[in-house]
Amino acid sequence: MKKIMFGVIAVVAVLLAIFGRDLVDLYRLQNYITTSAEAYQTDRGNWPHLTDACTGCHGNKGNSLNSLYPSLAGQPAAYLSAQLRSFASGQRVASNMGPLAMTLSHDDIDLLANFYARQPTSADASFAPDEGLREKGKQLVQTRGCVACHGEQLMGHDAFPRLAAQGHDYLLTQLNAFANGERNDPSGAMKAIAAALSPDERKAIATYLAALTPQHK
Amino acid sequence: MGIKSSIDAPPDLKRRQLLKLAGASAAVGTIGLNIGLANATDALLKDSSDDVLDVVIIGAGLAGLTAARDLHMAGCQSLLVLEARDRVGGRTLNHDLGSGYISEVGGQWIGPGQTAVADLARELEVGTFPSFYEGDTVILGGDGRVAVDLKGTFGTDETVAAKLSELSRDVPSAAPWKSPRAAELDKLSAGEWLAQQNIKPEDRAGWNASFLLTCGVTPAKMGFLHFLSMINSAGCEYMRLDSIKDSAQGTRIVGGSQILSSKMAELLGDKVRLSCPVRKIADWNRDIVRVQTDQGEIRARRVIMAIHPALCQRLQFDPPLPEGRAALQRAWPAHSPARKTAMVYPRPFWRDKGLNGHIIQVDGPIIWAYDNSPPNGEIGVINAFVLNAAAPADPEAAKRVQTEIYARALGDEALNPVSYHDHDWAQFDPWTITCVSPIPPGFWSTHGEALRPPCGNLFWSGTETADIWAGYMDGAVRAGHHSALQVLNALRRA
Structure with missing residues (x-):
């Protein structure tokens, strides 16, 4: 990789000297396209690939930069496949996801779940938490037993999702949906926990979780 | 009543x-x-x-x-x-820019063969004018950039387009499932068909963008039968569906489509x-x-x-x-909620540099940006389709991301917009769930x-x-x- 980068810099310098800015920019564009096409082939396979369908709403390789849309990167495969199946059956209601999940075969679901589960997670750099809320959220997360299911680092495992560094607005929407019965989990634990929290407490928890730095597994 | x-x-x-x-x-x-x-x-x-x-x-x-x-x-x-x-x-909506100007937030273009909406506009005494496309389109990817005159198109490979046009003759727009080749074509995704066409790496971003804009999904989840029925609507001419000049993106409505x-x-x-x-x-x-x-x-x-x-x-x-x-x-299918933004400048400054204000970005967040200024270019407006998750939800942060991209594409004047408008149709109201319909393989047969x-x-x-x-x-x-x-x-x- 370093060798390639050095090569690029050397070529760019020569082009800049002889032809100027425009040609350098063109060379860089071609270089970017070649590199990203190779990376695509390694990560996903032949273009166009099924995994492209999620990019618009869930971000490049499942890392959403928009707090309203959940990140899929690093979510446990079992969680992702369970959610896709529950969107398809209508058990989890989401107008956008329902019909899309219905088109996926068992193999498609496995492929998508495994692909996104193995993508590295990144923190949402644009999120600026309110410190008071974050502190309050931290205490609530410790006292309400979140780590029992979601793991010590809140990175999720098996059917329990990663919460660390998930989008703030998405987390809050889901906590509210559990609290008012719009979303249900198999054990009913989330409903019980969320319903026992005040709206401000749910906000504090979402703030704390969204501001966490994801721990790489 | x-x-x-x-x-x-x-x-x-x-x-x-x-x-x-x-x-x-x-x-x-x-x-x-x-x-x-x-x-x-x-x-x-x-x-x-x-x-x-x-x-x-x-x-x-x-x-x-x-x-x-x-x-x-x-x-x-x-x-x-x-x-x-x-x-x-x-799904049509005018955003008021003040001083009598608007920018369209939803559906906005009409084109050749779209006689019903054109007639309605005439009956309602609403005028039309051509989309602005003269000059170079800027293509961005990584730290690379090129400005190229696409002559009012999206730079589509016309041999692939011609094959699609030909195939569309067998797929009636009114009832794709009645095509004599429905059984065979409805099994395929558009992506499976494209995979057989030896599309060059440099053309993939263009096809991805076209599918996202026209079909509402990337090629692998778009039903090929439905895609062909859309081309059939365009008089069996792919370039009339998915281009700018003489195409379904070629004409705008004076006063904005919501009028x-x-x-x-x-x-x-x-x-x-x-x-x-x-x-x-x-x-x-x-x-x-x-x-x-x-x-x-x-x-x-x-x-x-x-x-x-x-x-x-x-x-x-x-x-x-x-x-x-x-x-x-x-x-x-209801998973195509477009996010559309408008960046407003005192003038369409890019036109002076031989640029048409159009930007295609490989790997986003911009899918396609374009000059959406009023008919006589009295003010400058760059509209963009943005990947929903590739720019922050906060409009101020999203505006910064986009001005930086526009500055690289069009020049530093882009860093100082007069105003910005950001509309994610999935979030704005509960009554617009989605935009166009990415009908998947097998849907019409069932x-x-x-x-x-x-x-x-x-x-x-x-x-x-x-x-x-x-x-x-x-x-x-x-x-x-x-x-x-x-x-x-x-x-x-x-």
């Missing part, structure tokens, strides 16, 4: 009930007569309460308002258009009821349909459903809809026959039901005309 309909109704009503009575008794003798009498008595009781309308139209978008306008012009006064939002226009709906609503006056979401439709299989809204129950003989199938899916139907229609609504047949007194409309240009503004106007004819005929026969 109720008073007006009761004044207009009696002679016509009496005639209809007599006809019904006569028909029933003549056809099936005593039993029929009894049932006929019972029905007629039932109808009389309900009708005498003054408030049964001939037609209720659900949805004040282009389709619903076109239907209402046609009915109004045909002399039907007993009608009401119900709209859930506090505005008309559906068509606003003008029709003005004509209809208090027959359009805003902020009136429908929650439940009962007795759709009986003479009088009961439409339950947040503003109370409204009863009508015929109902035009001028809303997206995914919105139909949110309503309660009592009795439940027939399984075929219910399955179609449940499966109708659900095609359930698309249009009315269910009892419910008539399915909306652009998704159009026989040409389904999914476009033109399709909405066509669907509106069609459903108005259907209900007029149904009322005549009643």
Whole structure:
């Protein structure tokens, strides 16, 4: 990789000297396209690939930069496949996801779940938490037993999702949906926990979780 | 409204009930007569309460308002258009930039062969003007950049386009499932077909962008049969579907696309009821349909459903809809909520540099940005389709991300916009779930026959039901005309 980068810099310098800015920019564009096409082939396979369908709403390789849309990167495969199946059956209601999940075969679901589960997670750099809320959220997360299911680092495992560094607005929407019965989990634990929290407490928890730095597994 | 309909109704009503009575008794003798009498008595009781309308139209978008306008012009006064939002226009929306300028937030273009919407514009005395595309388009990727004159196209490989055009001849836009090659083509995704075409790496971003914009999904999840039916709508010319010059993105509407709906609503006056979401439709299989809204129950003989199938899916139907229609609504794709932004500058400064203000970015967040300035370029507007998750939800942060991209593409003047507008259709209101329809492989073979047949007194409309240009503004106007004819005929026969 370093060798390639050095090569690029050397070529760019020569082009800049002889032809100027425009040609350098063109060379860089071609270089970017070649590199990203190779990376695509390694990560996903032949273009166009099924995994492209999620990019618009869930971000490049499942890392959403928009707090309203959940990140899929690093979510446990079992969680992702369970959610896709529950969107398809209508058990989890989401107008956008329902019909899309219905088109996926068992193999498609496995492929998508495994692909996104193995993508590295990144923190949402644009999120600026309110410190008071974050502190309050931290205490609530410790006292309400979140780590029992979601793991010590809140990175999720098996059917329990990663919460660390998930989008703030998405987390809050889901906590509210559990609290008012719009979303249900198999054990009913989330409903019980969320319903026992005040709206401000749910906000504090979402703030704390969204501001966490994801721990790489 | 109720008073007006009761004044207009009696002679016509009496005639209809007599006809019904006569028909029933003549056809099936005593039993029929009894049932006929019972029905007629039932109808009389309900009708005498003054408030049964001939037609209720659900949805004040282009389709619903076109239907209402046609009915109004045909002399039907007993009608009401119900709209859930506090505005008309559906998936067309003007954003007011001040000083009399607007930028379109939703559907905005018309093109060759889109004669229904073009005629409507002329009838409403609304002008049109060409989209701006003269000059170089900038393509960005990583830290690379190139400016190239695409001559009013998206730089599509025309040999691939020609193959698609040819294939589309076999797929009728009105009923893709009736194509002689439906069985074979409906198994494929557009992506599976493209994978056989040796698309070069440098062309992939262009195809991805085209599919996202035109179909609402990347190629691997787009049904090939439906994709071909869209090309068929464009007169079997791919470049008429997916280009700018002489294409479906080639012409804009003076005053913005929402003006068509606003003008029709003005004509209809208090027959359009805003902020009136429908929650439940009962007795759709009986003479009088009961439409339950947040503003109370409204009863009508015929109902035009001028809303997206995914919105139909949110309503309660009592009795439940027939399984075929219910399955179609449940499966109708709704995962294409566009996020559209507008960056406003004092002038379209890029034009002076030989640039057309169009930007295609490999790997986003910009899918496609374009010059959306008013007809004479008095101010500069760059509109963009943005990948929903690739820019922050916070508009200020999203604005910074985009000005930096525009500065690289168009120059440092781009860093100082006058204003910015950001509209994610998935988030803004609950009444626009999605945009265009990425119909997946196999959908038409399973659900095609359930698309249009009315269910009892419910008539399915909306652009998704159009026989040409389904999914476009033109399709909405066509669907509106069609459903108005259907209900007029149904009322005549009643």
